[in-house]
Structures are given as C-alpha cells and as structure tokens.
Amino acid sequence: MRCPNRLLRAAIVILVFCAVSCAKETKIPVSDPNSNDSTVATAPTTTKVAGGTTTSTHSSQSPVVQSNPDNSTPYNGCCATQNVIIIVMDGPRYSETWGDYTFANIPNEFALYGHGVMLANFRNLGTTNTDSGHDAICTGNYENLENTGQVLPMYPSIFQEFLKATGKPAEKAWVVASKDKLQILANCQTAGWANQYMPRADCGINGLFSGYRSDDTTFVHSERVLATYHPNLMLINFKDPDVHGHSSDWPGYIAAIKKTDEYIKQIYDFVENDNVYRGKTTFIITNDHGRHLPNVADGFISHGDGCDGCRHIGFLGLGPDFQQGIGFDTPYEQVDISATVAKLLHFNMDYGQGKVITDIFR
Ligand SMILES: [Zn+2]
Ligand SMILES: [Zn+2]
Numbered sequence: 001m002r003c004p005n006r007l008l009r010a011a012i013v014i015l016v017f018c019a020v021s022c023a024k025e026t027k028i029p030v031s032d033p034n035s036n037d038s039t040v041a042t043a044p045t046t047t048k049v050a051g052g053t054t055t056s057t058h059s060s061q062s063p064v065v066q067s068n069p070d071n072s073t074p075y076n077g078c079c080a081t082q083n084v085i086i087i088v089m090d091g092p093r094y095s096e097t098w099g100d101y102t103f104a105n106i107p108n109e110f111a112l113y114g115h116g117v118m119l120a121n122f123r124n125l126g127t128t129n130t131d132s133g134h135d136a137i138c139t140g141n142y143e144n145l146e147n148t149g150q151v152l153p154m155y156p157s158i159f160q161e162f163l164k165a166t167g168k169p170a171e172k173a174w175v176v177a178s179k180d181k182l183q184i185l186a187n188c189q190t191a192g193w194a195n196q197y198m199p200r201a202d203c204g205i206n207g208l209f210s211g212y213r214s215d216d217t218t219f220v221h222s223e224r225v226l227a228t229y230h231p232n233l234m235l236i237n238f239k240d241p242d243v244h245g246h247s248s249d250w251p252g253y254i255a256a257i258k259k260t261d262e263y264i265k266q267i268y269d270f271v272e273n274d275n276v277y278r279g280k281t282t283f284i285i286t287n288d289h290g291r292h293l294p295n296v297a298d299g300f301i302s303h304g305d306g307c308d309g310c311r312h313i314g315f316l317g318l319g320p321d322f323q324q325g326i327g328f329d330t331p332y333e334q335v336d337i338s339a340t341v342a343k344l345l346h347f348n349m350d351y352g353q354g355k356v357i358t359d360i361f362r
Contacts, residue, residue, distance in 0.1 A: 091242030108265035133288030140352025149181030173199035180204020282319025
C-alpha cells in the first residue's frame with residue numbers, strides 16, 4: 001500500500017505547485033492614507049502575472065493593446081449589475097491622482113478602492129481633449145472631434161445602444177455635465193441612429209452653447225436625477241480640475257481634484273443607501289484626459305497632445321461583478337469602457353472598437 005501513498009503525496013505536491021504558480025494575480029493590501037501608522041501607503045498596483053511574467057507597474061513600456069479582443073468569454077454569474085454610473089473627473093493628471101502614492105488628493109477614492117478595482121495602466125490613446133475623450137468613453141471610438149460642441153460623435157453611444165436594446169424610455173439613460181458642450185454625447189451622426197434612442201441630457205447652464213455651470217450645481221442635479229428617475233445608465237462630468245488647470249491655478253487645481261473626490265464619495269454613498277440601486281450598481285470613475293507632463297509645453301496648464309501626462313488617466317471600478325481591493329497593471333484604454341459597460345448591461349456596441357476589461361471581473 002506504499003505505492004498509493006506515494007501517488008497521493010505526488011498529487012498533493014502537484015496541486016500545491018499549481019496553486020502557487022498558476023495564480024493569475026497577486027492581491028495587494030490596501031492601506032488608509034490618512035492613518036497615522038508608519039506603514040508606507042501601498043502603491044495602487046498589483047502585479048498581474050501573465051504567462052509567468054511579472055510586469056512592473058512603473059514600466060515605461062508603451063501599452064500593448066490586443067487587436068482581436070474576445071468579448072464572448074462568459075464570466076461566472078455575470079452580471080449582477082443592473083445600473084452603471086460613470087463619473088468623469090475632467091482633466092486631472094495621473095501624477096496628482098493615483099500616481100501620487102500618498103493619495104493626498106483622492107482620499108475618498110482611495111478608501112473606495114478597498115471595495116473596488118483599479119487600473120494603473122489606463123490611457124486615452126486618442127485625442128486628449130474633452131469632447132474626444134468623452135466620445136471615446138461613450139462610443140468606443142477615437143475621433144478627433146472639434147472641441148466646442150459643434151460636431152456630434154459619428155457613432156452611437158452606450159446610451160443609444162442601451163435604450164435601443166432595452167426599449168426603455170429616455171429617462172433611464174442620462175448625461176449630466178458641468179460643460180454644456182458635452183450635450184453632444186446624447187446623439188450621433190450615423191444613419192439609423194441620429195436623433196433616435198437619445199438619452200436625457202442636463203449639460204451646462206441650459207444645454208449646448210449655454211456655457212459651463214458650477215460643479216456644485218452638477219452634483220445637486222446628479223443626485224436629483226438619480227433619486228427621481230433611477231437611470232440604469234448615467235455619465236456625470238465634473239469640470240473644475242480642468243478649468244483651474246487652464247487658469248494656471250495650481251492650488252485651485254489641487255483643491256478641485258479634492259472637491260471632485262468628495263462628490264464621488266457622496267454620490268457613491270447616495271447610491272448605496274438607495275433601495276433601488278444598492279448592490280446592483282456599478283461605478284466607473286475615470287478621466288477624459290490628463291495634462292502635459294512638467295517638461296512638456298506649459299505643463300499642467302494645458303493638454304491635448306500625445307505626452308504620457310495627457311494620455312495616462314485613472315480607472316476605478318466598483319460594483320457587484322468586479323473584484324475588490326485589487327489593482328492591475330495590464331494595459332487598457334479609454335475605448336474599453338464602452339465594451340465593458342455593454343457587457344455589464346447585456347447589449348452590443350455595434351460600432352465600438354474597445355474590448356471588455358476582463359481582468360476586473362470576479
Ligand atoms: Zn476635459
Ligand atoms: Zn501633453
């Protein structure tokens with residue numbers, strides 16, 4: 001009877017080896033940046049071990065994006081999500097958000113990270129302006145859009161695709177933005193979609209070409225829309241980090257990032273305390289673009305080129321179908337948001353170029 005024992009031992013050794021070497025990711029501890037303990041705040045990164053190769057979070061290699069995404073992969077139990085809320089903090093640089101490992105400017109998002117998943121190599125690989133960035137998020141296409149609201153996106157957005165697929169009324173999808181020009185996200189140019197399946201929009205003072213309004217107004221309107229209509233799909237834009245950046249107002253820029261971070265926490269708490277939304281709602285918190293690196297052009301004041309300051313943006317996902325307290329340095333990009341939202345809410349992006357962000361799912 002020694003032979004079976006030996007076989008058993010061999011089987012156990014193989015199992016243990018597999019458990020260690022086949023692990024796909026390494027969970028990283030989440031520490032509170034406000035705590036007084038002497039632990040150094042953990043970088044919001046994990047190591048994703050793919051094919052046995054550990055990639056560094058701080059790798060300077062340019063993102064490699066798969067060109068043939070397989071969106072057909074079934075996820076266990078996916079998806080419990082019935083609602084998706086995208087919050088766009090307009091134009092902070094990564095070095096002042098997730099790239100600052102004290103997380104001094106985004107303490108609320110960092111605390112939420114314990115319940116969610118972040119991407120440390122997430123980029124806008126298209127035009128790094130506001131309209132184009134939001135267009136990429138919503139339609140899954142990089143277009144070099146005129147940036148004052150004169151031109152509609154070419155292709156249908158997540159909002160139009162969702163409303164068409166579900167037959168739900170317009171009030172179940174919303175764009176709420178401090179910048180009036182983002183009203184363009186409610187429509188597109190493609191035949192068969194133009195002026196159809198349009199979401200409700202509440203942008204700027206009173207819609208397109210009416211001027212920007214305060215983020216505080218947008219915050220109040222966002223909560224009102226959530227409470228009144230319980231949309232299944234919503235994008236919220238807060239403008240102030242970008243506006244203060246353009247004004248060359250560094251203290252105002254930092255204060256605006258902190259204030260937006262507070263709005264994010266308040267909206268998250270509002271949703272999690274709402275009986276309709278609780279446990280069924282996914283948040284994606286991201287940016288439309290960053291800003292120039294310190295040694296590029298006028299630095300934090302402007303954006304719009306291909307420098308990594310403009311490209312590197314944040315991604316924090318929170319929801320019932322996502323992992324928790326973990327980060328990945330797998331390269332993903334802005335157009336991948338639409339494919340991921342479509343996966344969560346069970347519709348197709350007929351024209352989207354993105355791929356599902358598979359790493360972040362449970
Ligand atoms: Zn912007
Ligand atoms: Zn730049």
